[in-house]
Amino acid sequence: MASLTNKRTDGGTLTVGTQTSQLLEMLAPWAFRAPLIFMVLFFAIPMAMTVVFSVFERTMFWMEPGFTLFAYENFFFSARLVNFLNSMKYSLISVAICFVFGFPIAVFVRKSIPQVAQHRVVLLFILPFMVSEIIRVFALRPVLQRNGLVNTTLMDLGLIDEPITALIYSHTGVVIGEVLSFLPFIVFSGFLAMEAVPKFIFEVCDDLGVGPWRRFLDVILPLAAPGIFAGSVFIFVNGLGVALLPNILGGAGAVNAGLIATQAITALDFPLAMAVSAIMMTTLMALLWIGHRLFDLTKILTPLS
Amino acid sequence: MTDPTPPAVEVRNLSKHYGDFVALRDVNVTIAAGEYFVLLGPSGGGKTTLLRTIGGFHKPTKGEILLNGKSVGHLPPDKRPTTMVFQAYALFPHMTVTQNVGYGLKVAGLPKAKIAEKVDYALEQVGLSQFTHRKPHELSGGQQQRVQLARAIVLDRDILLLDEPLAALDAQLRKDMCLELKHLQEKVGITFIHVTHNQEEAMTVADRIALIASGDLVECGNARDIYRAPQKAFTASFVGENNLLRGKVTEANGSSVIVDVAGSKLTVDKRGLAVTDGQEVKLSIRSECVTLDRLNGSDAAADGMSIMGAFDESVYLGLTTSHLVHLPDGTEMVSRVIADSDDSLPDAGASVRLSWKPSDIRLHVN
């Protein structure tokens, strides 16, 4: 309407300007939604489609529409299930180790380091994380190998006579790899989570005579729970899903969901790969849903908004 | 219309809802050009919402806003003849004082020389000429607010909106800045609309005050009238230090009514309000208009302009002293006097008489 009036009174140029600005005004809200639309199209839908593709019929090199549960049969009634459950166990062990070694660091940084320096210290943990994960994992081979850094150092020190062979090509090797790959994440999520624990809490606890252990159980843990949970889920799911770790560091039987999926792709068994992906997505969604129910995971980002 | 200049701001039946929460309910207010208008009220009452809706930061749910006689409901803040001073943190931290003040002119595309000239003049008006190259964090709170003022007035807009501009300052500075604001407005002559929850601040600067609470415009009038002759009981409770008494009308003939408060019959001017016998009403009387007398045993005659109570205690407040008294029904009353005489005070619980002039007590109906 405004542009019509302008046309009568002011002539052409202004009308064009108003129309463009009106067009921009109409488009602007959609520009802000564009990332979300992109994520729905190329992330949410592909992820959901894994369920559909997983029941397709396998052909020689590809698959065709149909309905069969053969891929799931193939997963659940074979050694794959045992391997999958085993990798869950070792992934949980990694989560526990990461938490024990990593979370105190987050508490320490929040509690004892001046506010302005905190981000700097946390950035230190991005340093190793920024080196390609695959290089870090490959680099563990010369470190953990029979004649690698750890064994030669220990033997030079005279602590052991024989090299420890269980460090690599075993479940231990996978757990070591997972801890070294994912420990920074528990520091990051713990650091974000500790934002929910105001600094005066420590003073109040000191004032009330609450010891560090009670303080941790009664105060820090409940307040930081959403962040800790998110970090733990991250490590757990990646422990299940990163094929590299068992592939490079694991031995017999160290096969996780990611490795099953990539092996299936290599073998051109696409429905199986999709079934594994669907199972992983279901596991992830279930965990996130439970976490959201228990702690309201949006709280993690409240300090940011 | 006989008056050729339309009012600076006209708010018609304005409502603003946030989901179920009603921030403003059917507000009507007219602000004349060149007026210093204050929106006063408790926190969360909707006064800031009204100001921000006028400024174009919120869209009204219902109703419309006319600035200089033109409806502006569809316009964003930068297309309105308004500008705004915020409570705090609103200076651009990466710009110097000069750049901050000149920003609006730069956006408007003025030539550099013109900008420099206008910025110098505006900074001179707020007394900050020697701080031109400082960054905001190198200024005190009061100076920051002055820069905001300069940034706003330099634009030569018709209406300046001030959203709690002094709330972040300490008490003494706030008093000084109030006067400066008032003088600045007189100098530049544009319409100021100022939001505050501080009644002293409001009284200092305002030509007219609108009292806003719980989303309603309770009362609007001259600063003096709002203080001395509040129409609504809420105004009386919010502005000044008023005693609020509840009572029942016993006689409603002629120009005055008789109200029974805690057993005393009080005479009050009716002010043209429609009251009937037996109606529950409220009375207000400012504490500085109440005189406290000691009773020596005998009850004084009831004259309709006084009430009996029991003395509680005195609170020394420096300039004034407040005597606290409670009535037989438990209502607290305060008598405030300027002198802090050395007279011995009545004992706690002693009977006292509180009296006032007929013109000081006011009747309120809901």
Add this chain to the structure above:
Amino acid sequence: MNDYDNIWLHKLKWSYLLLVVLTLMTPVIYVMYISFNANGFGANEYAFTMEWYGLIFSDALLIGALRWTLMLALVVTVIAVPMALLAAKYYKAADNKLFPVFLLLAPLFVPPDILGSALLVFFKNLNFAFIWLGDQVGISLFDSWFRLSFLTATIGLIIYTIPYSFVVILITMGRYRPEQTEAARACGANGWRAFWDIEFPQIQAGVFSACAFTIILVFNEYTRTSLLKGGFDTFTTVLISQMLNTGMSGQSYAMSALVSFIAIAIIGSIIILTMLRTESLSRIARAKADPVTS
């Protein structure tokens, strides 16, 4: 740290923290150490050499891969960071924050092999669907849109990197006061101008960090890239295929070390930059702490 805290305990905690960082870095440092050894890994004698690095730069395959990698990193950064910025602005203004948060952070939780496989099969199906559709309509214009290619790799990597940029930008936006945008609007600037003049200069540190992150992430990524890339090779895919085929050679150590050096240099400069920034922030804080006069 409090006045009454045990200073030695504090130092002990600090050393623990640094020890953990060092442990995490050990493989990388060890690889760097080996990469300068003329005799390679496991040799009894250590002889310093730059020879392995020379080999990298004379390898045409690697140089070609490097070019692809840089291009991929550049394209992904140019698309993903503005998208993350838009998403962060949307998130700030949104009433319902759960949906955007879920959508933008969920890729963090999806393991690389799972995301890669799912997208691979999705794109292959999409490609077949487009070809089929083209055949029905009689145009072949859409045929190659979703064949595994630079485009599919880009999409996969955008999805992978967006959460990181989103979080980094959101953190810097947290320090921005929205009143300043309103003040700029009140000064007559339109929404875009207010963003560009006022908000962007204050969040640009976050935006640039997000760019650096994205470049490093894309540079380092192996699984998703190798599944979605189609014909071309990137630095990591060449490296890994060499490692898998011929085992770790001196050249692979040198390549790993080189990549690590670059990444650490970038992150190191970010840390130094933020240090300078926090230094100036603390100056501001000190200035603000001065008693208010006037």
